[in-house]
Amino acid sequence: MSHRILLLGAPGAGKGTQSAKLAEEYGVEHVTTGDALRANKDMETEYGTPRSFMEAGELVPDPVVNEIVEAALADADGFVLDGYPRNLEQAEYLSEITDLDAVIYLDVDEEVLVDRLTGRRVCDECGANFHVDFQPPEEPGVCDECGGELIQRDDDTEETARERLDVFYENTEPVIEHFRDEGDLVEVDGEATPDEVFERIRGVLDE
Numbered sequence: 064m065s066h067r068i069l070l071l072g073a074p075g076a077g078k079g080t081q082s083a084k085l086a087e088e089y090g091v092e093h094v095t096t097g098d099a100l101r102a103n104k105d106m107e108t109e110y111g112t113p114r115s116f117m118e119a120g121e122l123v124p125d126p127v128v129n130e131i132v133e134a135a136l137a138d139a140d141g142f143v144l145d146g147y148p149r150n151l152e153q154a155e156y157l158s159e160i161t162d163l164d165a166v167i168y169l170d171v172d173e174e175v176l177v178d179r180l181t182g183r184r185v186c187d188e189c190g191a192n193f194h195v196d197f198q199p200p201e202e203p204g205v206c207d208e209c210g211g212e213l214i215q216r217d218d219d220t221e222e223t224a225r226e227r228l229d230v231f232y233e234n235t236e237p238v239i240e241h242f243r244d245e246g247d248l249v250e251v252d253g254e255a256t257p258d259e260v261f262e263r264i265r266g267v268l269d270e
């Protein structure tokens with residue numbers, strides 16, 4: 064059977080990693096809003112094409128994003144959706160256009176998320192990624208690949224991490240409530256290694 068899976072979780076909860084594993088394990092498509100927009104830049108909607116907003120440096124409005132995601136899901140034989148819906152209106156739209164088999168919320172404590180987000184380091188020379196806890200370089204502050212200096216991006220400072228999490232909680236709590244009301248929501252403890260978390264998700268899907 065094909066799977067239609069929605070994965071919800073805060074920045075740093077591991078959605079990207081788990082989505083990739085799910086796509087591989089179940090042979091479904093990993094659909095993200097960003098990829099869907101890039102793949103359908105010139106799709107005509109009532110409000111214009113995504114390209115018209117992207118080239119103007121504007122946020123693509125909700126109704127356009129909704130149509131693009133709908134098209135991407137219609138094209139997929141099974142999917143794991145990641146990064147959408149971002150607010151209650153999008154969640155209600157999604158419920159109207161598709162029957163989800165599972166809605167999984169990766170539950171990770173806020174302080175753990177902050178640690179994960181602020182531990183990222185990137186090489187100033189070659190762009191290689193590291194994490195002080197989960198993927199430390201052999202020598203602190205030095206890139207394994209090229210010997211370049213590892214820096215913390217402005218996006219990964221504690222202040223930015225907390226701002227991103229505040230925005231996430233504000234927008235996503237209603238989304239979580241929506242799917243809880245619909246009876247589809249399963250919470251999975253996301254505080255473990257990626258492989259352990261994946262086993263938990265598989266346990267939910269194979270039930």
Ligand SMILES: [Zn+2]
Nearest residue numbers: 186189206209
């Ligand atoms: Zn490097």
